[in-house]
Amino acid sequence: GAVVSQHPSRVICKSGTSVKIECRSLDFQATTMFWYRQFPKQSLMLMATSNEGSKATYEQGVEKDKFLINHASLTLSTLTVTSAHPEDSSFYICSVPGRQETQYFGPGTRLLVL
């Protein structure tokens, strides 16, 4: 199956700063990637679908100007949390769809905004 990496694994930042999270598909070309957010003791909630070479598709209630997604190549999608606030603190996970509906998840990025 596909190997998916994320960087950084954890990040602490001050309120008002921007944070970029990278999701890489190491051995599988990904025209589509998904970005999820998971608050403590909650489920994974899809934020957006990242499409290579075109605009991302955001889920209802997710601010596209706050969560900037760039999918510039078949192996890399980035999520930038702009002007981060404490309520953005969460576990962010990307996934790459594989063959036969399988999803390959990245290891996740723990974001803490002070």
Place this chain on the structure above:
Amino acid sequence: GENVEQHPSTLSVQEGDSAVIKCTYSDSASNYFPWYKQELGKRPQLIIDIRSNVGEKKDQRIAVTLNKTAKHFSLHITETQPEDSAVYFCAASSGGYQKVTFGIGTKLQVIP
């Protein structure tokens, strides 16, 4: 859009007993139903999945059943072990490159 409901939210069983987690889905177009195990701070791991053309699937101590008419699917873990303790998520998808909708999760605790 799809809505997946899952219960119970927490489940405690004695080691060796069985555990059952149930889910329902709303979108009749969904045709792929994976189950994930997530340990604290880790990524979800696929433990078993079932497609809508199959009613039951088993892999060692884990089995999943699907009732497409009732839009129900369930996870059965037999002979539970302490290492089975984790959060389990059911999910539904309409396949291909379609998004996956997750249930709220079930925290399973296996008591030695």
